[in-house]
Amino acid sequence: MSDSSRTLDDLRTFIKSSAGVDSQQRMKFYDSWAETYEQDVQMINVRAPNLGVDFLNGNFSGNREEVQVLDVACGTGLVAKLMVELGFKHFVGVDGSQGMLDQAAKTGLYKELKLALLGTEPLPAQTGTFDVVIITGALDSGFAPVSVVRELCNAAKPGGFVCMSRGDHSGTAASEYKKDLERELQLMEEEGLWSPAGLNQTDRYMEDPHLSSERVKELPAEERYISGTVYLYKKSIHSN
Numbered sequence: 001m002s003d004s005s006r007t008l009d010d011l012r013t014f015i016k017s018s019a020g021v022d023s024q025q026r027m028k029f030y031d032s033w034a035e036t037y038e039q040d041v042q043m044i045n046v047r048a049p050n051l052g053v054d055f056l057n058g059n060f061s062g063n064r065e066e067v068q069v070l071d072v073a074c075g076t077g078l079v080a081k082l083m084v085e086l087g088f089k090h091f092v093g094v095d096g097s098q099g100m101l102d103q104a105a106k107t108g109l110y111k112e113l114k115l116a117l118l119g120t121e122p123l124p125a126q127t128g129t130f131d132v133v134i135i136t137g138a139l140d141s142g143f144a145p146v147s148v149v150r151e152l153c154n155a156a157k158p159g160g161f162v163c164m165s166r167g168d169h170s171g172t173a174a175s176e177y178k179k180d181l182e183r184e185l186q187l188m189e190e191e192g193l194w195s196p197a198g199l200n201q202t203d204r205y206m207e208d209p210h211l212s213s214e215r216v217k218e219l220p221a222e223e224r225y226i227s228g229t230v231y232l233y234k235k236s237i238h239s240n
């Protein structure tokens with residue numbers, strides 16, 4: 001769909017239509033959303049890229065102009081657009097939706113854009129290559145599976161950062177995903193692969209797209225939001 005005059009109600013209905021789809025269907029969903037994605041997400045105040053980028057930036061002390069950034073599930077390129085404003089220059093993007101990658105290409109910010117369905121195909125990145133690996137808005141049930149987190153760590157250089165921003169969507173699958181994710185993050189810490197470099201919890205990750213329009217009208221603005229977390233890890237210097 002490339003309807004630039006979508007209303008908030010239309011958008012909520014559109015997003016709900018993707019609930020419970022498998023990963024192949026989800027990529028088709030994003031292909032169909034790509035053209036209007038950026039203007040649509042503004043309507044529901046999606047803050048995933050801003051939260052991830054700001055938290056990373058506040059904890060980063062390297063030379064921004066030199067570092068190599070891998071933007072995983074890059075979508076239309078919102079992360080690179082924010083990071084370039086902060087002085088970062090070198091980006092490689094990966095996404096499972098060709099439609100989203102086509103939009104990312106239009107930014108002119110990525111030196112490479114790679115198509116890969118994470119969880120089914122390996123992350124297309126060499127071991128120990130990136131100073132920063134970032135993923136925003138794609139660690140969830142029906143998106144990138146928890147197993148991808150090890151691949152993110154693998155792609156980082158020893159001493160490099162892995163930054164992950166995600167929202168607490170409602171439902172059993174989403175809460176199971178969060179538990180599994182946090183167990184995996186902890187396990188990787190115990191294995192000496194990385195150590196935590198920061199955690200940022202927010203009450204305002206994005207407006208809940210699954211609320212009915214009636215409920216939205218009843219709720220004060222601040223209660224329409226779902227919470228979220230940014231996890232920041234530093235890869236062990238002894239790891240690969």
Ligand SMILES: C[S@@+](CC[C@H](N)C(=O)[O-])C[C@H]1O[C@@H](n2cnc3c(N)ncnc32)[C@H](O)[C@@H]1O
Binds near residue numbers: 116137144
């Ligand atoms: C909510 S968007 C976030 C995009 C971007 N990171 C941002 O914050 O603006 C989720 C993105 O993840 C991608 N995605 C979801 N599951 C994926 C998977 N298993 N493999 C590759 N990409 C995936 C979608 O194609 C989409 O571009």
